[in-house]
Amino acid sequence: MDTMKQVFLSGDEALAQGAYEEGLKVACSYPGTPATEILEYLAKLPEVDAQWSVNEKVAFEVALASSIAGLRSLFSSKHVGLNVAMDPLMTSAYTGVGAGFVVVTADDPGMHSSQNEQDNRLLARIAKIPLLEPSSPSESREYAKQAFQISEEFDLPVLIRITTRVAHTKENITIEGRKEIPNREFKINVPKYVMVPGNAYKKHIELEQKLVKLKAYAEKSSFNKTELNNRKIGIITSGVSYLYAKEMYPDASFLKLGFVYPFPAEKIKEFASQVQELYVIEELEPFIEEEVQRLGLKAKAKHPSFRVGELRPELIPQIIEGKAKTEEPSTARKPVLCPGCPHQTVFSVLKKLELTVTGDIGCYTLGALPPLNSLHTCLCMGSGMTFFEGFRKAIGKNVVGVIGDSTFVHSGISGLINLAYNGTKGVVIILDNGTTAMTGSQPHPGTGETSKGKPAKQLKLEDVCRAAGADNVDIINSYKTGEFETLLKQRLGEDSLSVIITRAKCVILLKREQKKS
Numbered sequence: 001m002d003t004m005k006q007v008f009l010s011g012d013e014a015l016a017q018g019a020y021e022e023g024l025k026v027a028c029s030y031p032g033t034p035a036t037e038i039l040e041y042l043a044k045l046p047e048v049d050a051q052w053s054v055n056e057k058v059a060f061e062v063a064l065a066s067s068i069a070g071l072r073s074l075f076s077s078k079h080v081g082l083n084v085a086m087d088p089l090m091t092s093a094y095t096g097v098g099a100g101f102v103v104v105t106a107d108d109p110g111m112h113s114s115q116n117e118q119d120n121r122l123l124a125r126i127a128k129i130p131l132l133e134p135s136s137p138s139e140s141r142e143y144a145k146q147a148f149q150i151s152e153e154f155d156l157p158v159l160i161r162i163t164t165r166v167a168h169t170k171e172n173i174t175i176e177g178r179k180e181i182p183n184r185e186f187k188i189n190v191p192k193y194v195m196v197p198g199n200a201y202k203k204h205i206e207l208e209q210k211l212v213k214l215k216a217y218a219e220k221s222s223f224n225k226t227e228l229n230n231r232k233i234g235i236i237t238s239g240v241s242y243l244y245a246k247e248m249y250p251d252a253s254f255l256k257l258g259f260v261y262p263f264p265a266e267k268i269k270e271f272a273s274q275v276q277e278l279y280v281i282e283e284l285e286p287f288i289e290e291e292v293q294r295l296g297l298k299a300k301a302k303h304p305s306f307r308v309g310e311l312r313p314e315l316i317p318q319i320i321e322g323k324a325k326t327e328e329p330s331t332a333r334k335p336v337l338c339p340g341c342p343h344q345t346v347f348s349v350l351k352k353l354e355l356t357v358t359g360d361i362g363c364y365t366l367g368a369l370p371p372l373n374s375l376h377t378c379l380c381m382g383s384g385m386t387f388f389e390g391f392r393k394a395i396g397k398n399v400v401g402v403i404g405d406s407t408f409v410h411s412g413i414s415g416l417i418n419l420a421y422n423g424t425k426g427v428v429i430i431l432d433n434g435t436t437a438m439t440g441s442q443p444h445p446g447t448g449e450t451s452k453g454k455p456a457k458q459l460k461l462e463d464v465c466r467a468a469g470a471d472n473v474d475i476i477n478s479y480k481t482g483e484f485e486t487l488l489k490q491r492l493g494e495d496s497l498s499v500i501i502t503r504a505k506c507v508i509l510l511k512r513e514q515k516k517s
Helices: 011-021 036-043 056-068 079-084 086-095 121-127 137-154 164-168 197-220 239-248 265-273 287-294 313-320 342-352 363-368 383-398 405-421 461-468 481-492 507-516
Strands: 004-010 026-029 049-052 073-078 101-107 158-163 170-176 225-227 230-238 252-257 259-261 277-281 356-359 399-404 426-432 472-477 497-503
Touching (some): 004 011, 073 079, 086 197, 101 137, 121 158, 197 265, 225 265, 239 252, 277 313, 342 399, 356 363, 383 426, 399 405, 461 472
Parallel strands (some): 101 158, 399 426, 426 497, 472 497
16 A cells, blocks of 8 residues: 555544554454444455454453454444443453554434434443544544554553544545554463453453553643633533534634543533533533533533434534434335335235234344334344244244344344244244345355355354254245245244244345356
8 A cells, every 4th residue: 555645534434544554453343333344444455354253252352362362453333332342341440452453433313224323432441441532534534543553552452442433434535555563462460361260350450550550641642732712611522512513603712622532521611611611512421511510510411402413513502502402304205115126025924914023133124114114123133033032932832033143143143042942933944145235235244155255154043943942944935925925924823943044145145146157
C-alpha cells in the first residue's frame, strides 16, 4: 500500500484501516449491522488473519487470546453482539492483554436494524475499561491507531464505540502505510491469566489503580477538545452528537469528548467555569449528563423523551430550550422478504395451518409482517429454539420454532440440545438459505467458505441435529410447498422431536452467482 494517499472510506472501513496501519494481525467478528463492514474490509488484507466466528463470545475469546499470546488483535460486533461476549469482556479487564487489544461496539440508535437500542457506553463503566468515541470516519481511523497504544500502555482492552451514522458515513481520508509491529513474547503468568478467586481479587485491586492512572491520562488526551467561541452557550458532547450540535449552533462553545471514560473531570469543570449556560447533548442514555451532575455542576440536559430514538440535528434546539421531543411519526415503508425468497413459501404454509411460530434474528424475522403475519416472537439470536420449548409447555402441538442456518450455528445448537435433553417433543424448522443473508451474505461454517473466500470444512446441519438428539431430521426444498405442508402435518402429529431443514439458496446469492458466470 502507498505510504500516503487519499481514499473515500466509511467509518467502519476507516476504523479497520487505522487498525491495519497500526499492525493489526488478528480480527474476529460475527456479522451484524452496523459493524459488518469492519471485518469485511480487514478480510481483504493479506497481513490480517480476519475470521467470521460462530458467535461473538467465540470471536472475543479468540481475539483476546491472540492478544495475550502476543499479536495485536481486534474484536468487533454490533451492540447486541457484545452482549453475547459479556462473559469474557468483564474478566478481560482483570487479566489484561499482551499485545494491544481493541474492542469495537457499533451501536444502533434508532434501531435501523436491531431489536433494541442499548447504549454500550455504559459497558465501559461496568467493565472498567477505557472508552473512545469518534465522531467521524477520519477520527475512527485515528482513534483505532491510538487505541492499540493505550491498550499496551495500560494493559487493558480499549472499547471504541461508534454508531450507525458514523459507521456508514463516508469521508475522504488520508491513509498511511502499515507499521510492522514485532510480536510480543508470551510468558506464563498464572496470577495474571488464571482467574481463580484468589488471583482475581488481586487483579481487581490492580484494575482500580489503573483507572486512577487512566483518569489522569484522559485529562490530557488530545481526543478531548475545547472550542471556546460564544460563551453564552457551552455544550459538552461526544460522537456524532458533536457534529449535529455544531451544525445547529456553530458559534457555541464546545467540549468534545473523544476519550469519554474515565471522565476528564477537571477538564469538564474548567470548561463549565468558562461558559454562562452549560448543556449536555448526547444520544440515548444520560451517560455524560450523570457524570457532570456527580461533579456538582448545573448543566441543562435533555428531557427523558430523548432517551428513545436517534438524535437528529433539528431536534437539538428542543433540548436547548428544555422541551420534550416532538417529531412526526415515520412513514417509511416496512421491509418485506425479497421477491422469490425461499422463506416465503415456508411462512405461507405456517400461516395456512394457523400455527404459533417462535422465531429470532434473521431475514426470516420479516415473516412477522404483512402479508405473511406468521412469526409471533423474536427476542434474540437463538430464541427460535428456546422459545419453542417454553411455548410447547403451554400451547402443545400447535407451535413450531423457526431459526436460520447461520443463527442455528451461532446459538441454536445449544437450544436444540436442550430440547432433546429435556424430552421436548414437536417440530423446529431450520431455514437454510446457504448464507448469513440479512447482513450481506457473509459465509458461516455451514457454507464451507471462510471470510477470505477460501474453502473450509463444511458443517452439515443435518448431522449436527442428529447428534444433538433430534428423533427425525428431514431435508426438503423450500419451494416444494405441497410436500413441505404434508411433511409438517405428519411430524406435528407424532410424539417425537423433529427438525425440518428447508433448503434453498438465497435469491440474492443466486443472482450474484449468475452475474459471475
